[in-house]
Amino acid sequence: MGINHAARLLRLAATCVFITVAACSTSTERIASATQREADAGGAPTDATRGELLRDSALFLNARGRDTRCTVPPGPVVVRAFVHARYAVAWSTPLNCGGTRVTSGWVSAADVDYQDAALAPLLTRVAPSPSMGVNMAYAGNKIFCDESACKIAEPLYGKNRCYLAPAAAMALQSAAAAIARSDLSLRLLLLDCYRPVDVQIEMFKRVNDPVWVARPTAPRFGGHNRGVAIDLTLERNGAMLDMGSPFDAFSTLSNYDSKVVSAAAHANRTLLRDTLIAAGFKPYDAEWWHFYLPIETRAMNFPL
Numbered sequence: 001m002g003i004n005h006a007a008r009l010l011r012l013a014a015t016c017v018f019i020t021v022a023a024c025s026t027s028t029e030r031i032a033s034a035t036q037r038e039a040d041a042g043g044a045p046t047d048a049t050r051g052e053l054l055r056d057s058a059l060f061l062n063a064r065g066r067d068t069r070c071t072v073p074p075g076p077v078v079v080r081a082f083v084h085a086r087y088a089v090a091w092s093t094p095l096n097c098g099g100t101r102v103t104s105g106w107v108s109a110a111d112v113d114y115q116d117a118a119l120a121p122l123l124t125r126v127a128p129s130p131s132m133g134v135n136m137a138y139a140g141n142k143i144f145c146d147e148s149a150c151k152i153a154e155p156l157y158g159k160n161r162c163y164l165a166p167a168a169a170m171a172l173q174s175a176a177a178a179i180a181r182s183d184l185s186l187r188l189l190l191l192d193c194y195r196p197v198d199v200q201i202e203m204f205k206r207v208n209d210p211v212w213v214a215r216p217t218a219p220r221f222g223g224h225n226r227g228v229a230i231d232l233t234l235e236r237n238g239a240m241l242d243m244g245s246p247f248d249a250f251s252t253l254s255n256y257d258s259k260v261v262s263a264a265a266h267a268n269r270t271l272l273r274d275t276l277i278a279a280g281f282k283p284y285d286a287e288w289w290h291f292y293l294p295i296e297t298r299a300m301n302f303p304l
């Protein structure tokens, strides 16, 4: 793709963003406006970061994630250019989007498998591996449950995928390697990673308690929205270790230093905590499962 063609595409895309920003809700207006400012800033797309489009990627027609599902054909589709490291604007093979063949548009940076995780612009996918399972709790339909009911019974994510800021993904890989070195039958099990701002807003609406769900306040929102926080536990031969309370049990039982949980459960919490701290993460004392990398990144709203 020539530079002139790329610049035309960029202008076209920026126009789409502007129309959408005018119509979007106040809750995510700041995010959309920030994206608009970036688009306005212009500049030629860069092809410094290359990767392959994931099979069930969504083609974005604007920065708010109003998307068109396109069929990604068999074989690799190489992403050739990015706008501000955030959206791909061209790919190597036409995609079938409702009968139309499309070779350019916007696709979330999160829908690309990067050839080198260190080069991923904002978020990188953490793939399941022998030392790390991926079971995103909010891709299921039993969310924030107690004995009697669940606060949310619809999946909040469309995909069971973990994305993190590249630095957090790399720190997590080192934690997984350390756990495997300590005991080959153990592995990390990831329960939540990057979380779109819109999902944070929905969660806070249902729970309305900043101890358990970070208040969705712009511009920083929460660690999950910035791709630096993870919720996780330990698993042995496919079974989660006893941590003394279930994931997302919103009670003092979930506090790391709860005196009510068994000594065995406390030891499991401590093993998880020590492993994550050694890899550079900070714990959150109210929730045994939540850790974050103390770096500054920006909140994002790519849908999952």
Ligand SMILES: [Zn+2]
Pocket: 192, 224, 229, 230, 231, 289, 290, 291
């Ligand atoms: Zn968390």
